[in-house]
Amino acid sequence: MKNSDSIFADDVELIKDAEVLEEDYTPDKILCRDDALADFTDVLKPIYKGRPPQNAFLYGDTGVGKTAVTKYLRNKLVDDLERKNSNLPTDEQVTLNVIWINCENFTTGEHKTSSYQVAVGIVNRLREQGNRITGTGYAPQDVYDIMYSELDDLDGTILVVLDEVDKIGDDDTLLYELPRSRDMGYLEEVRVGVIGISNDYTFRKNLSPKVKDSLCETEIKFAPYDATELTQILSRRAELALYDSAYTKGIIDLVSSLAYKEASGSARRAIRLLRGSAEIAEGEGAEQIDETHVREADKKIEYGNIVESIADQDDEKLYILKGISHLDLVNKTPARTRTIHEAYSRVVRAYNEDGSKDPLTQRGMFNHLSKLVMFGFVNTIDRNKGASGGQWNEHEFSDDVDPGKVKEAYEGRGLDWKQIETRGVDR
Template structure:
């Protein structure tokens, strides 16, 4: 069958190893995570509630604080960007009709707390405060993440905020990464009441994927941050189809996909990612890329199935990357044991391999191995997270009881190695021969 080149551009006029024979993606930006649609679909109830949080700013009144929570990919960030853009546009229009002394000034500081981690892969109020300071300063005048007393950093942050005008809206995305250090979450929403700022009004919006983080907030922080709480529920399969259809219409050429394409991508995202629109959109994009690579005129089921496998691989690697150093060392020990044919392995065998791994990085980290009991606590967490399986052995009264451990079906040595590389950690070869049971 000949292709209609008005629908699928054929790249035969370009001699490049990077070109495909056919292109199905018309506008890849629409399938990116940072894309803000002109309309937020399937979120009418939460949008109405969320709009009320922004109304006081539009009216020139003190801002509200809000806490948003829900699973990954349910529209929290997209809705926030959408309302922010609309608020800034509408304020600009309103100011055109107001005298200069009555005009509204809005400054937005958007911080992703996950980006401000220390060497031990943890985030603190201190590090996020440093991030806010540096977001407000020019490159040549930024401060480092070490060397300052915490109160000095907070003082600098409030000085920078107070140098702005009107309302300052601080959006803390992935706010749960701050963990137990809630100093910033308590003080920032109350900064004007406390007297830390005089010239501006500060509003704070916290966005979290972690339900337990909200429950574990101290009462004083809840009073400050959670003035309004908005829960974003997971999308159902029909809602995912509606969202994906709207994106596909803008992103792909006509004829590059079918209703079955949308339905399968939506169904897989609903089943495997708790109704995540982000997963559905990623799946559609990767499916279209695979179809292009294969020279196909249309996204087919086989392309979607392969894309699903690709994304699942990446998700596991990302999850491993998120683990602390001790858990990474344990997974590395299991990877070496697995490649040597020594799994499933008993706890003491894993500890011996883990100790060799830690010693191999000692010149860089200066860390010593944990005791077997200390390591076992981390190993138990890896079992709970689904990275490791435990096999129970019971030989009765005379034979004894013991446990062995091995990778779960979702994890293998290559994924662990990829995670190390994503964390910019060198993959050192560790000899586990000679480890005795």
């Protein structure tokens, strides 16, 4: 029954606890990750025993439980230490400070994430508002000195969790120094353990030997969930989040199957799909989720994923996609490489009116365009008019991309959608 005359209310409610379907929800029990839990528990045992902490590197695709397991064990460790300390004299108690940093939060359209930016983030996490430092204006070593000073003012053991650590890229100073900070003399009063979490397999492979030796003391791989495991996880979430009459086992199986097929066994995708299906069913006044609700939710999620993937591209690729968008809007695609380069150049100049950045050469731009083809954002068409007509390539958006999605990606990056003049650009 509708219990409000508000326009925001639905005639029916299928979700009884929406928090269970949120990405930041930490379950009270971790399913289908027994091996990873055991290995990770061994990493954290020294902290519980008051011994020097270990470092660990967790890797695997998105949505396979890395962050959920880390938060679960963090909470368990904090709770167990609290119980242990309650029975010990003050001088024997184990003090633990956990600092969680998502390195992706320090990536913007203008500044790439770096050890410097993450160190600034750690400092500001430890300081009161009003006493925080800016992300520019300090020499790198000064920022590191401030960070170590703030860390040393704490007590006992510090566990630093670097989620999305691959966003740091090539600047691995922090990844080398932080796990060895005590040995290197940067810290005297505390001991630091570092947990790195990454979705990027290649990042781990490309770490320098000295960083691997520091950060990857223990490596824990999270494999994708299979369809059966996804069903187990989703059944538990549905039991907690939805009313019993809101779904059937067949719907859980369908959602699990789609997440397994389309997202490489991502529990995050499965949970988002279940929530989206329930919300669509509520909006239609349905008493129960059916297949049409799941299919519609799946399309919406796929749309959002494409926009997010576009927004994740570097500036050059975003400029190219915007250039193609303007050509597409005036029916000038498929377009030759030189035409795209001209439109791209106009985009670059529009977003860098102070002359701080010049367009790449056509060859340089083509390297980025080729990557967009490889990523599936752009299609290339080979034209061949024979010996007399010549051969050339033309490019257009793939079926999954359109100007609207590129515009949403720009806005998601906080960038204005500036209009670019396309008159005078030959097809």
